[in-house]
Amino acid sequence: MRDKILLLKGGNSSEREISLHTGSSVEQALVALQMPFDVVDVPSLKEVMSLPFEDYQGVFLALHGGFGENGTIQAILESINVPFNGASGQASTICMSKHLTKLVVRDWAVATPDCVFVPSRANAQGYADLVGRLGHRFIVKPDAEGCSVGVSLVSSAAEFDQAFADAAAFERGVLCEEFIEGDEITVGYLNGRAMPPLAITFSQEFFSWEAKFQSSNSTAFAAASLPDTTQKRIERSMSAIAQALNIEDYFRADFIVRDSQAYLLEINTLPGLNHHSVFPKGCELANISYNAMIEGLIKTWPKHPASDQAVA
Incomplete structure (x- = not known):
């Protein structure tokens, strides 16, 4: 199978549906290019760990978010010297x-816009302090989600409290950012x-x-x-x-x-x-x-x- 490409799609992040669309489009291209491939919809990292990556010439990552984009799967592939598209594990994590x-x-x-980072486990920073730093309207978003998931524009203390709670639910920290x-x-x-x-x-x-x-x-x-x-x-x-x-x-x-x-x-x-x-x-x-x-x-x-x- 070394002449084959392994195409991975799906995952379990908030961007799963987008990944499935990406995977379908890449599949069509590989067929048109007459490049042999296998495709796997991976529902979790556990399933990823059991895949025979070394049997393939390379892995095409059609994953978005979660373990597919945060450096986890990239580090696995790097450790066994299997080529893949996209950034390295370290750059992906950053x-x-x-x-x-x-x-x-x-x-x-x-x-980049000015910002204040707040770990999810911490209490929300005072709204007045953030206004003094970022202006009377600013963005609140999860630090590690894509596709604008959980992003809010706030202009009042009540809006901020709800936006912070929504963003903190993703448990990877909250970024309060200047609205430009x-x-x-x-x-x-x-x-x-x-x-x-x-x-x-x-x-x-x-x-x-x-x-x-x-x-x-x-x-x-x-x-x-x-x-x-x-x-x-x-x-x-x-x-x-x-x-x-x-x-x-x-x-x-x-x-x-x-x-x-x-x-x-x-x-x-x-x-x-x-x-x-x-x-x-x-x-x-x-x-x-x-x-x-x-x-x-x-x-x-x-x-x-x-x-x-x-x-x-």
Whole structure:
């Protein structure tokens, strides 16, 4: 089976359904590319541990969130020298935490909104203190969830108490973050270069889970109106992120742009890859078809030797 690819999808995170869509799209591409593969819907980490990874030429991770994206499965594959798509175990762990991501990329001159991190086991920080630090409206979100799950925009003490409780339910810490009003931009990075940015339009006040998945007015389109200075800043930030985290093949970064400055919101090390996802749309703008994108990821399996995982 060494000529085969093992495609993993599903998982048990809050992003399971998105992972199943990604997996189905990747399956279609592998069939079209005539690449032999097996596909497994893994419901839990226990099932992952029993898979015969070493029988395959590599593993394509169509997982999102949880053990599929937080560095757990990446560390397993690194330990047995099996190639896989996406960031290393160490970089995956860092990027799963929005707070740790900020700490790393700020050293590489990447701008991010101001924030206060609160461990879930701690009491909520005083609302008045947060207003003094972050402004009268700010974002409250789980530190380690994707797809805007559990994210709230608060402007009162009552809203904050409920938002904090909702975010703390995920038990990985809560990030209270400065709310920057501006244009939402998402940018893919593929094999050494940034893809054309996409601007996200939505009907809600901010890009919440509801705006992403329930509103018919949320759309993605080419961000052709970005000033040259902003475009160059974003490209520099994408390059800095790739270097800081040693990500060789692909990731997606979300920014908010205000007054020509781009502020990094988060990094997605295994972005959605269904045909409606923003990452493939960015590749299409660069004249890279979906199948060519998948083929490129597989033919350039990143090497993740444990000794080379230092993050600056």
